[in-house]
Amino acid sequence: MEIRRADFAGSWYPGSESGCRETIEEFINSSRPCPGEGGEVVGGIVPHAGWVFSGRIACNVIKCLAHDETPETLLIFGRHLHPGSSNFIMERGRWDTPLGDLEIDSEVAAKLTDEFSFSVETPSRYEPDNTIELQLPFIKYFFPDVRIVPMGLPPKERSLLIARRAAEICRDLNRMTLVIGSTDLTHYGHNYGFTPKGVGDEAVRWVKEVNDRKAVDLMVDMDGPGVIHEALRNYNACCSGAAASAIEAARVIGAVRAETIIYSTSYDVRPDTSFVGYVGIVFMR
Numbered sequence: 477m478e479i480r481r482a483d484f485a486g487s488w489y490p491g492s493e494s495g496c497r498e499t500i501e502e503f504i505n506s507s508r509p510c511p512g513e514g515g516e517v518v519g520g521i522v523p524h525a526g527w528v529f530s531g532r533i534a535c536n537v538i539k540c541l542a543h544d545e546t547p548e549t550l551l552i553f554g555r556h557l558h559p560g561s562s563n564f565i566m567e568r569g570r571w572d573t574p575l576g577d578l579e580i581d582s583e584v585a586a587k588l589t590d591e592f593s594f595s596v597e598t599p600s601r602y603e604p605d606n607t608i609e610l611q612l613p614f615i616k617y618f619f620p621d622v623r624i625v626p627m628g629l630p631p632k633e634r635s636l637l638i639a640r641r642a643a644e645i646c647r648d649l650n651r652m653t654l655v656i657g658s659t660d661l662t663h664y665g666h667n668y669g670f671t672p673k674g675v676g677d678e679a680v681r682w683v684k685e686v687n688d689r690k691a692v693d694l695m696v697d698m699d700g701p702g703v704i705h706e707a708l709r710n711y712n713a714c715c716s717g718a719a720a721s722a723i724e725a726a727r728v729i730g731a732v733r734a735e736t737i738i739y740s741t742s743y744d745v746r747p748d749t750s751f752v753g754y755v756g757i758v759f760m761r
Contacts, residue, residue: 478569478599479577484609489527496574496613499527503535508737510540515733515760517541519655519726521695521719523754524554524607529742530660531610533756536737538614540758541654547622549581549651550615551642551725553718554607554658555628559708562595563638564628569599571609571624575616581623587645588625592638607658607715615656622654631704631717639700639721643728653729655759657722659715661688665750670711675749684741687712688753695757696734700724712753723759730761 485491490499511517520537523530541547555564567585570577589596597603608626615622625642629635646653662683664670673679691712694702700720707716723734736757743751 480566480569480571480599480602482572482574482609483604484606485574488606488610489531489613491574493574497617499531500535500614500617503532504539506532507536507539510737511735511758511760516543517758517760518729518731519722519759521657521659521722521755521757522611523660523756524610524658525660525742525752525754527610529745530740530754533738533740533754534611535614537756537758538611538618538656540737542618545652547619547652547654549584549646549653550619550622550624550656551646551653552608552611552624552626552656552658553629553639553721554626554715555605555718556607556714557628557630557717559630559632561630563592563630563635564597565589565594566597566602566626571612571626573612573616575613576620578612578616579623581625583649584625584642584645584651588638588642591641607718611656611658627721629717629721631708631720633701633704635717635721636700636724639724640728643725647729655722655725655729657719659713659719661691661753661755662712663714663752665748667750680743680751683753688739688755692736692739692755695719695723695755696736698723698727698731698734698759726759731759732761734759
C-alpha cells in the first residue's frame, strides 16, 4: 500500500520516533486536566502551528479523546481554503508519521466520493498541508490502530452537509468514530497584512479578548454556520470550514456541548508584532 510522506517532520515537529515520543510525553506531563464528569469526549478543535507554538494544545485535546472505547475511525478536517475552493480527500493508502503510518479508512472515503465531488489526493499526488499532518503523530501515539479520513472542506455551508454525511456513514457502518477539526485563529500583524489595532499591547489585548473570543465563543456554542460567517467577516479562523465541519460531524455522533481547554497565542511563546491565536476545544456527548 502506498504511503504519503511526512513533509513537515524534522521542521515543524520532531522528525524521529524518539524525538516525537519525548516531546509528546513532555506535552502530556504539562497538560491541562480533561473535562471531568458529565460527558464523553468525542471530538475537538486543535491548532496547527509548529509544535513549539501550539503542539501542547493539540496534544492536550487529542489526549482527552482517549477513553475506554477504542476508536475505529477518526474524521479529521483541515486545509487552508476559501469559499470557492474544491473539497479535498485522501481516499486510500497510508500517511506516514515518525511513529509509524496511519491507514486511510477507504470504505468511508469511497462512500463520500460516491456522493460528493472531491479533488482526490493520493500518496504520490497531493499538496503538502500542515493542518492535518501536524496532528498525525499525536493520533498515532494515542490511537495506534485507528484509520483516518483526512478531508479539506471550504468555508461554506454546503461543507457542513458533507461533514454530517461523513459522520452518518461512520454511524451506519457501526464505527466507533472520533472527530478533529484543525484551525488557528487570528493572524495578526504586518506579516499577515492585518493590523486594525496597530501594534503593541492594545493589539495583543484586542486579538485575545475581542477578535479571537468571538470565534471561540461560536465554537463552544457548536454553531458551525456561525463560525464560518464570523471568520469570513473578521479573519479570526484560518480554516473555519474545518472547524465548522468538525462541529457538525461531532453533533451527528452525539456531541451536545463543548468546552475550551486551552487558549494561547504565539506571542505568549515568542513576543512579536506579528502573532497567531490558538485554541483547544473538546466536544462531549
